[in-house]
Amino acid sequence: MNFKEDKIAKIIRANKRLSREASRIEGIFRSIKEGIILTDAGGNILYANAAAKNILGFAEDGQILTLSKILPQIDSVELRLVCGGTASQREFEIAYPEHRFIKVFMTPVDGEKEEAAIIISDLTNERISARDKIESEKIASVLKLASGVAHELGNPINSISIHLQLALKTIAKMEQSPSLSRLKESVEICSKEVSRLDGIIKHFLKALRPARPDFAEINPLAPLAETLKFLQNELQDLNIKIEINTENSLPSILGDTNLLKQLYFNLIKNAMEAMDLGGIIKIGTSFDDNFVKISISDNGCGIDQDEITRIFEPYFTTKTDGHGLGMMIASEIVKSHGGSIGIDSRKDEGTTIMLSFPRKDKRIREIMAE
Template sequence: MSTRPEPAPDPWAHVVTLVAGLAHEIKNPLSTIALNLQLLLEDWQRDASTPRERRTLKRIQVLQRETTRLVGLLEDFLRYARTLHASPQPCDVNRLVQEVLDFIAPQAARQKIRIRTVFAPDLPTIQADPKLLKQALLNIVINAEEAMPDGGELIVQTAPADGLVRIEVTDTGVGIPEHHRSKIFNLYFTTKQDGSGIGLCTTRRILELHGGTIALESEVGKGTHITIQLPLAPPGHHPAGAAP
């Protein structure tokens, strides 16, 4: 009887665990500081009449804003560092994609973004974790929306592809410069002033957990095209009743 070798331990897993623990320990007192700064800010806003008091109020506002930003950054990191466990179940990809688009539709309408879908009617059902897959897709379409501040078109297509399911997301936004494209899925890489650089990295992580891939093409001034390919089942997954 042959035995399968044990997978090599991930050298970064221990580091990620340590950093996540440190981030958690920092987040708790930082949240308390942010809350107290908010209370202090409310007190000073009621009675800041002299130039000195107004200068103090402005400094408190800066401290409160930056502390809140750091708390948000730590929360994003902790979500990323959390071990992902997929719970695969039969998923209708067309339906799942439509639910994501329904969620972002009000904001798209406010930005004058037209959403167009081209769904393959014969798309096979896949085994995937619907919550994780929705999170991955939501990160992509939100980025597409943000790339079209003055309106545009968001096109989402699905199709079967040689035992895989393909999802394509195209926007007519500002596009991504060539020197940024290779880094767009890297942790903490962002071109947004208030971005965390975690969303698209998390998306890639979720797709890889499902045995999928993600690819990006973009042209400045014309838009971005993202292609996702997912297998019908994640690696090592055997539906109930199926032989391993």
């Protein structure tokens, strides 16, 4: 082998080594969960790993991609500063391709060319966990308050109720007169108000101390059918019709029949109270590989858009005589079943409640995984 051939062979071996190193580095970048983007000072994307494409929803199609198209929150001035040697870190909320919270760290790349490396971390699960933690702490603080309220008010309310009942019995034995009738009416009003206060406390404690679910394999529509049968006469009196559009055979779920009856009762009663002059409650079902979904819709008064986000908060109510705990109870019951609840409403058009429960086999896999 002459000198020229030997030199060519060395170059080929060096290229193979570089190719192997490049493949190894590319493999590492593909396995990293954080998105990595390399861009020049003009915003042209020179490299992006799979995680970055997934988080920001773009693909290399042969055209030159620019940072302004996929991350318009970063302006050209900031990018030039980074390429010039100034690192930067910011957090964004993006809507495409999915709603996410991301952290973007930008740092200059050492070298002759002005380039920047952008590292993107998905904070969505972290933010959701933090939000759930805040919600749990809020409920815990309300629970502590509830115990004190129940202790302080329970006994006096019971005492007042007993004495009002005795007063009514005494009035019934007295000679009737207009004044006595008015007194009786006042005592009856007081008695009803005391009963209402007692009911608020019981609902309050039930919302924050729900019974432990007694899971069994059930058809999720069975408790709903029993609830509708229980409310049948009241529905007829209010001229409210029930329309049911369900799959022929829904998958089973692991559910607590009594808790689900309470859930359906709360939701159906809400729908009934939203329709003063009669109407229609539509019930629909569907399912996929993971969840059984049930929707309950009414054509009642609906809810203002600025109130929907507060609908599951304790004490928040759109009713003049509501205690603001019904939807909170509903939410807690659904969560205890590993499901989710959503709401869509339009003022003067109606409201749809969407329930989603894990299929029995899916729920079992999740429990075993835990």
